[in-house]
Amino acid sequence: TDPRALIYLCDMHGFIDELTKFLWTTKQSKCIEIYLFKVNSSATPKVLGTLLDIDADEVFVRQLLNSIRVCPIPELVDEFENRGKLRQLTNWLEARYDERVQEPALHNALAKIYIETGTKDAQDFLIKNEFYDSKIIGKFCEERNPDLAFTAYKRAWGSCDDELIEVTNKSYLFRMQARYLVERQEPTLWAKVLDTENPHRQSVIDQVIATALPEAK
Numbered sequence: 001t002d003p004r005a006l007i008y009l010c011d012m013h014g015f016i017d018e019l020t021k022f023l024w025t026t027k028q029s030k031c032i033e034i035y036l037f038k039v040n041s042s043a044t045p046k047v048l049g050t051l052l053d054i055d056a057d058e059v060f061v062r063q064l065l066n067s068i069r070v071c072p073i074p075e076l077v078d079e080f081e082n083r084g085k086l087r088q089l090t091n092w093l094e095a096r097y098d099e100r101v102q103e104p105a106l107h108n109a110l111a112k113i114y115i116e117t118g119t120k121d122a123q124d125f126l127i128k129n130e131f132y133d134s135k136i137i138g139k140f141c142e143e144r145n146p147d148l149a150f151t152a153y154k155r156a157w158g159s160c161d162d163e164l165i166e167v168t169n170k171s172y173l174f175r176m177q178a179r180y181l182v183e184r185q186e187p188t189l190w191a192k193v194l195d196t197e198n199p200h201r202q203s204v205i206d207q208v209i210a211t212a213l214p215e216a217k
Contacts, residue, residue, distance in 0.1 A: 003031050007039060016043050020050040029060060036068060044071035049079035058088075065092050074105035087113055107132035112140055115148060126151045134160050138167070146171035154180055161189055169200045178207035182216050 003023065010019035023031045032051075036044055044065075051061050065088075073096070080086050086109060093110050096103075111132045114122040126137065126148060134156035141149035146167055153164035161184075168177035181190060181204070193204050 003028060007031065007035050011035070011040050011043070016046040017050045020047050021054060024051065024054060024056055033064065033067070036064070041068060041071055044068050045075035045079045048076070049083070052080070052083050052085060062088070065089075069096075069099075073101070073103045077105050077109045081109070081112075087117065089113075090119075102131050104131055104133050108136050111137045111152075115141060115144060122148060123151060126155060135163065138163055142167055142170075146173060147176075150176050150180075158184070158186070161186070165189075165193060172203075174200065174203045174207040175211050178204055178212035179215070182208065182212040 006022070007019065010016065019035070020032060023029065023035075032047060036047060048061060048065060051064075077086070077089065080089050089109060090113055093106055093113070096106055097110060107129055111122070111125060111129070114120045114125050115137075122145075126132070132152075134152045138149045138152035138156075138160060141152060149167045150164060150173060153160040153167065164180065165177065168174065168180075177193070181193060192198070194201060198204075
């Protein structure tokens, strides 16, 4: 009748999945709230992931999520993303964004949501946001929208040069590549694209001459 002993035992030994299933199937959802609010809020990602797996009431899951402000964000994002339910986190992530939380996983998740749903200007977000991981988001965009992949890689300003060159070559975005080369002014990068073994060398040169240099100040 008093589940506290079970809660402490399961928490101590990491039986979060089993505890969540038991409390839900025995209609003790209030105890799930008590566990997260009073005992271990860091277990929130695992608890919510388990609730999603057993098709728990979406309203309860949403209420539980919105009641918790602080929990491990990377784990929370993974639990929802691995189940194809990342969009369900939108409001929670935006609330943490408004609180100026700088955790990269939060900003990566918002970038993915905006790119997939088109609810906000993804291009603007990728240009202005300081905290997402360019390598992760660039890779995410490559098959969906190469222009956005370019924007993400460019924002890294050097640490994703190889990825930027590869995606612009693969998608024939030589004008964008040429502008980046002129803007970056990086000799080793020029040496790479002007290598005679580069099959795209002439396309890049043509765009540098025709577009990038005439635009440059």
